[in-house]
Amino acid sequence: MSSGGTGTGAAEDACARLERVLAAEPDRLAAGLQAPEAARLLADCRAAAPQPARPVLRSLHHFACTGGTLIAKSIAALPCVRLLSEADPFSTLGYQGAFAPRDLISLAKAGSSPPGQKVLARIFQTGLAALAAETRAEGRDLVLRDHSHSHFCTGKDQPPQRPSxxxxxxxxxxxxxxxxxxxxxxxWLSLQRQDWLHFAPATLQEYARRYHLFLDHYAGTEILHYEAFTAAPEAGMARICQLLELSASADFQRRIAARSLSGDSGRSGGAIAARPRRAVPAAVAAELADAPAYSSLCARLGYDPDPQAPAWPGQGAG
Structure with a gap:
């Protein structure tokens, strides 16, 4: 980088030269420049240097059985999108064997001296950086779909202590x-049907409590309701493209069938549309009265907790 340049390069070079002088000639500087003044000058220099812009990354977050795969497939059907489905470097779910020739994290965890979270995070971050850089060079947009279920819906009593x-x-x-x-x-009904109750106690109250923790972690992040998306897919996709700064596509629904993602466990069908709600078993109906976290969660998300009410305003009860 030339020291005679302008902008970021010039400011960075000026700071580097000042740091070298301060380190190499402290005695000479002390005669004409007091130490606090030198420190302030260096701090001002660093503050004035424009910081390199961080690359953009899109991320998608949701619980299991919430229609997230349909929304992710719709995003993957957009032009110039590369979508990673269900990523989580700390997940304890999935294959547990030692044979994982393409997966450094699984190999490390199954190896003779398993590393801690910090090393697993570095492996994940380094690999993601390489893929993100390649995706940008190809003129594509990288979208990472988080496997939030691994973080918030596994373990006993509390979600695992780890970074989101x-x-x-x-x-x-x-x-x-x-x-x-x-x-x-x-x-919750779909989660029970899939037998994906990886937490204890396996109750509606506990599920809702963990859902609240998830929402707390992502406070301030825009929320899209699955029911609103299925009721008006074109409008929903327009909103997604606006929020994630993606190029829209008028034929994304036609292209969904060609996309296959992990986690596709819901009711199948070729069109994006609202589906009838499943019947509520008596055991689940009995839980509702003893699940205050469920009622507050519905209020937080704008849903009616009554199982006989429409799932979303404007929809029939089904």
Missing amino acids: MKELLAADYHLLSLVTVRHPLDS
């Missing part, structure tokens, strides 16, 4: 993020 995906990425990227949600009762 947002905390892992925020230092290195300018994040454009989106949280998607579905009526908590509908997602």
